Amino acid sequence: MAGNSTEQLLSMRVYNSLQSLGCPLVDGLYLREPDSVQELLCSPSLHRTDILKWICASICPSLKEKFSTIKSTQNEDLVQELTRFGYEMMLCKANDQDLIKGRAPPLRQLRFLEQILMVIQADSRQNSCSGDDSVKNDDLLGELMSQDHLSDLDMLLNPVCNPWPAHIREHLIRTQSAHNKTNGNHSKPSDVTNRSDHHSRLGSHGEESLTEAMALLQSTQSTLDELHKECEFLPSHPSGSAAVLSPCALKVAISDMSQLMTAFGHIYNTDFKAYCQRAPPALNSDASVFQSVHQLLHACNTELEALKQLSETSSSLTQTVQQLQTDKRYWSKGEKHTLPERLEELKNRYVAFLSLHQS
Template sequence: MAGALKEKELAQQLYAALQAASCPLVDGLYLQEADSMLQLFCPPSQHRTEILAWICSSISPSFANSKAMAMRSKEPDALNKEMAMLGQELMLCKAGDMDLIKGETNPYRQLQFLEQLLTLVPGCKTSCGHKMDEEMLLNELYSAENLPHLTEMLNPTFDPWPAHMKALHKGAKLYSKQTQNEATDIASLLQSTQSALMELQSECEFLSNEAQSAAIFSPSSLRVAAGDLQQLMATFSHVYETDLRSYCSRDHPSFSSDSNVFQRVHQLLLACNTELEMLNELSEASVYMNEEVNKLQTEPRYWCRGEKRPLPDQLEALIRRSKELLTLLHI
C-alpha cells in the first residue's frame, strides 16, 4: 500500500515537472488523478516513448541527430537503443536495460529513472523536487509503517531512533574514524615519499642544472617514473616468486652438436613442400582441363552451314553424313 502511494506521489511530481518545463507532449492532457498520471508514465506506449525522447533531446542537443537517424533506421528498437546509450553515458542505467527504456520493468524504478533524467533538464531542477502538500505530509506521517515511530516520538520512553538508524549512526562513526586513520597513513606515506625524492634529487647531479632540468626533467615526471618503476618491480617480484623461481633453479638444457638430424629434417620438409605444391598445381591443371572440356562440349565453336555449333553436335552431324554416304555407296 505504501509503495503504491509513493508511486502515485512520484507520478504527480513528474507530471508537474514536465508542465513546468513546458513539455509539449503534456499540453492539453489536463490530468487530475494520480492513477491517470501513473498510467501515462509506466505502461509501454508510444506517448511514453515520445516523452522520454523529448527529455533526452532536452538534456543532450546532439541526441536530436541520433533520434533522426534512429527514426530513419529500419531497426524497430533503434530509438530505444539510442536512449539507453544516453542513459549509460549519464550513468543512470546500462546499455542493455531495454526493459527500463520500453517501460516493461518495475513502475517505481521507471519513475525514479524519469525523475533522475528530469533533474538534468535545464530549468527543471527545482520543479522536479519532492513537493508535498499538507494532505500528502499527513498521509506520510500517519502511514502504517511510520505510526509506531510517531507514537514513540510523542511518548518517548527510550531512544526513539529505530534500529536501522542506530546501525547507520554507528556505521557513520566507524567510517569517520576509519577515514581519519587512512588520512593519517596517507599523509605519513606522502611525507616519507617526499623525503625519499628529496634525497634522490640531492644525489642526482644532472638535477642541479636548472637549464637541463627545465628542458628534460621535472619533479612531477620523476615522481611518475619512480611510481611506475615501483609498480613494475612489484609486478616482476610477484611473477618471479609464483612462476619463474622454479625454472631459474634448474640446469640449462644441453643441446647436441650433431646438426645432420636437423639438415635431414629440413630436406624432408622441403621435399614434402615441393610435392604439395606439385599436387596443388596438378589439381589446378585438372580443374582447368575439366573447364576446357566442358567448354568444348557446350560452347559453339565450329562452323557448319553458316552457323557455329558445339563439338558434340558437329560430331553427330559428321556421323550422320558418313552413314548417308555409306548407304549411297551400298546402293
C-alpha cells in the first residue's frame, strides 16, 4: 500500500508540473483521480509518447525538426531518438527503450519524468532571472544617460584636473608638440606663445623637482623589482636584463586575484565566519598533572621492559642448563657422557676412595 501511495503522489506531482509548465497535451484532460493520472503517464500510449516529445523538445528545441522528419509509422525510430536524448541527459541507460515505451515499473517511469521536468523548470527560472537582470541593466543605463547625469559623464570623459606632476606634464607637452610637427600639423602663433609661457613657468620648478623625480623613479623601480620577484609568471627579457611587465599578464593576474578574493569572501561568510569569531580555547591549569602521569607511565613501561628482558634471560639460562644436563659430550677415554652421568661417576669414585682409606 505504501508503494501505491508513493506512485500516486508522484504521478499527481508530475501531472501538476506539466500543467504549470503549460503542456498543451494535458490542458483539456481535467483528471482528478490519481489512478487515471498514473494510467496516463505510465501506460504505453500515443498520448504518453507525445508528452515525452513535448518535454524533450522544450529542453532542446532543435529536436522539433528531427521529430517532424520521423513519420508516424516509424515508432521505433522515435523511441530510439527519445532514448538517446535521455541517455545524453544521464537519466536512463543507452538501451532503456522499455522506459520510453512505458513498459518499465511505474515508480521508475515517474522518477524519470520528474527528473526531466526539473530540467525545464531550472531553465525557465534561469531565463526569468536573466530577463530580470537585463531589465535592471536597461534601467541602470537609462538612469546614467539621463539629463541629471550627463554633466558627470562629460566630466569623467574629459577631466579638467591633470594628475601628472610638473616635470611629466612638460615631457608630455614636448612629446605632443613633436608628434604634431611630424604629422604636419602647424600650431597657431597664440598656442606657441601660450606654450612658451607655460614652459618658462615650468622650467623654474624643474631643478627643484629633479631630485624628487629621481627618488620617485628609484623607489618605483625597487617596488617593481619586488613585484616581479613575487610574480613568477611574468616572462623575462630575452637579453637577460630586468624583466618587462606585461599588461596582459597583469590583467590576467588581477582578474584571477579578484575571482579568488570573491570566492574566498563567499566561503568565509557562509562557512568560516562562525568559526573565526569563536573565543580561543582556555588552557587547562592541570597540565602538570598530565605531565607527571606521562612520566610515571613512561617509568612503568621502562620497568616492564626490564622485567621482560630479565624473563627472557632467565628462560635462555634455563634452556642452556637443560642442554648441559641432557646433551652428551666427550670426556676422558673418548667416551660420550652427559654431565649428570659424569658427576654420578665422580661421586662413586670419591665414595670408593674414601671407603678404601678409612678402612
